[in-house]
Structure formats: structure tokens, C-alpha cells
Amino acid sequence: MEGVSASPSKKRKGHKHVAKDEEITVKIDPQLLHCGICADPLDNDGLVFQCANGHVLCSACAAKYGESCPDCLTADVSRCVALETIVDRLRMPCPFSAFGCMEFVSRAEKHSHELYCAHAPLACLVPGCLWSGPQDCISDHIRVDHGRLCGSQGFFYNKKFSIQVRCDGLVHLLKGKDGSIFALLVTNALPAGSMPGGSMLRVVRVQRGSAIGTIFEYDLEVKRGRSSMTLKSVPDDWGHHPSAPVAQQQESLPELLFVPRHFTGGTTINVDLRIRKI
Template structure:
């Protein structure tokens, strides 16, 4: 069972329309208040079995258009097409769209799957998986080759201390440090202040040479949007910036030697 949110707003003809509302949910919990006044309408908190909003054939979330047979059985548009517009329950023909159900689907919003990790977004029920796959608070795979560990923002420092400490160095912002990558080294961990963590990954590319990829793995306490860096190798030099687009994800800056 999931807490969901509907918003009822009047339209120009005086008829109610069900438009998605915007709100932020902290900690994955919904409010206990059953009804709240909002601009232009009302919001109510309800509990509903989410299976009712899924296709009864493929079990994926329903989304517009939602068609129904003459007896009211519904399924997603894709499944109806595969069944040649014949109902899988009663074999009756599919005759119309379920406009009322479509309006409900458009109105239902739920907390993000990663609300317990800090995501405060309320997402459309039919689009929840799309948001989950792109959520900045989601789990990321460790970039170390052969490591299957997954973690979210704020958890990487401990993982690297336990499993990827060698080779590594501690750094301070605004100061240069020397890094020696031996031939057998595939990565180099950089532990910074405030649990900040960067990673230099080495990869051999056929017919090109050695590629160095700079990741920021975890910056849980920093608000900067750009991090200047400079890499030097003998007479080779490269400079650039690392944009911070999301917290808790891995962003790659490739440089070729």
C-alpha cells in the first residue's frame, strides 16, 4: 500500500479536473492531514492499492490512453494492441477510453523510492520508474573494475577506506599533490576534507594510449557547482573543470595521454 495524493481543481467550465500537484515529501512519509486547502482547489490524502493502477496483463503502471471493453475491463494500450482489441477477461471488444481513470492516473503522485535517502520529490505514479532510474539520490555502482558494490551519497568514503585504500592520498583544496600510478595500478583514490572523495581511473585504449578518467565519487557537504583541476604528466598537461550536476552520482571527465 502506498500513500498517494490527488488534487481537485475547477476548470473553466466548472467541471473538476485532476491535475498533478507539486509538493515535497521528506523522509518518504506522507502527511496525516486528510485534506488541505490549496490555491484553486483541495488536496486529499488517500491510501489505495497500487495494483489497481497497474495493467492487469503486463503489471506495468497504466498511463494514457487507457482503453476499456464494453464491460469495463481495462488494460494498457500496448497489451490491447497485442490482443487485437479483444478483452482478455470476457473477450468483448474494446470500445472506448476510460477518461475517468486517466484523470485519476494523472492526479496520483507518490514519494520517490529514495525518499529515505533525502529525495523530496513527489512523482507521477506512471512515471515513478523513470524518476527512480535518474534520481540523484539513487544507488550508483562503484567505478573500480570488478567491484560490484553499490552505494548512495555519503556512503562512499567508508567503502573506499575498507576496500580501495591502496593506492590513495589525502588532499587539501588549493594545494598540489604528486600522484604516482604504477603500471599495474588501475585507479588512485583521493580523500579530501569533509568526506569529499575523488577517483582517478586508468584505462588502456587500443591504438590510442592510456586514458585517465577523473570522477568525483562523493561530495556530501559541498555546495560548489564547479571544481577546477589540473593534471600533468611529464610534458603533457590538461586543464578543465568538473561540473557538479547531481549529488551521489558518478561523473566522468576523460583525458587521454
């Protein structure tokens, strides 16, 4: 694997001193970083085992086969601290490098980096669309491929703004001044028994922009005459799992506003929305 870098430890006495933060770039066979039994990566939990004959096992295989190496049947299996240290200090390419990320991350940084990586692949917000790609490309995709059915507009945080969407609409993108992009999703709800049809509304955050650690809330209100329906909730991040069906992603998020068809009295819904930074 090209581009893997490692931080060497301090040399023994008599050798040239190496700065703690100095790094060298090396090439390494990726198979050396995988379990010799199940072939899974060794960086899942940082624990590495080895038998007396040098066969490397991950913690899952060590637990599964006990103290006996399944490769050579030796009973001498123990922790391999030296290899654990190497695995911990290696900085590997981001899992989303194929989508354009140039970062190298350690095992300890991998999880948090994946959560906030701007190149993490997202599924399209439009049901039935098979597109997936980096989050910083999804708004362009919707504008180009779904522009006739989806709208977009800018907004200011903490200020109420109005949106008119179709009852059978799909996505309305909302662009904040900090680069964050939210989306008002409108899902058509079919009649069930005696229940009237209608639309389900909710807000999700699609792109984080510069507001990486910020928590948001939103107030959503639909009015008709003196009557109104409201929802106060927290926008969930649109998931990083393009292989998951869009319907499944929507069903896993219960915070939504159901607007019956008879309440709107037409083919459009007038929505007042406020997105707040907490």
C-alpha cells in the same frame, strides 16, 4: 501501498470547497495502478485504456491488441481519462525509498527526481567491488573498504591543484566546498600488440552536493620534464546503475587521457588538475 497521496479536484456545486493544493493520504492496492494484461505500471506515459467491461490496459497493450480487449474479447476499447487524471495526480514514494529517500513524486516529476535524488544507488568506483548504495555513502565506503588503495583531498574550484597517484591506482576522491564529490579514476591499460602499457585517467562526478544544476569542466595535465599531456573535458556523472559492470561504465565514456608507462618513468603519475564551474 501505504503513503500514496492524491489531490482531490474541486467539488461539485453544493459541496464543501476544497483548496487546490490540499491533499489527503490514502492506502491503495498497488495492483490497481498496473495494467490488467501485462502487469506493468500505468504511469509510464500517462495513457490509460479501458474496455466496456472495465478491464484496464496500458498504452503498450492497447497498441499491441488493437481495439479488442484480450481479457474479454470485447471490441470496445477507449481512453480512460478519469483514471489517467488519477494516475497523473498521485504522488508515489520515490523509487529509491529503500535507500532512504522520503520524497513523494508525481508521474511528471519522477524522471527528473531520479536523476538528482541523493539516495539513488551507485556502483562502487573500484573495479571488482560489488558494493552499491546511496551516492552520499559512496565516499565513506571507499574510505573504509578501499582506503589503502584510494586517496582523497579537498579542492577549490577554478584553482589548479596537484595530485600524485600510482600508475596502477584506482580512485582519488576530490571534495569541493559545496558538497560535490568528484573522482579521478586511474585505470591500468594492458599492452595491446606493439602498444606500450600505461594508465587511463578521467574525472567523474560522484555526488552533486548543493551544485545540482551546475555544469563543470576540468583540465587534466601530466608532465615529465618539458613534455606534457593534457585533457580538457566535462566530468560525467557516475551512473545510477549498480548492476552494470564497472568496466562497461568506463568503456562507455571515451573522454580520457592515456599516459604510456614509459612517459611516467616510474610507478607514480604527477597530475595537475583544475575543475571549473561554467
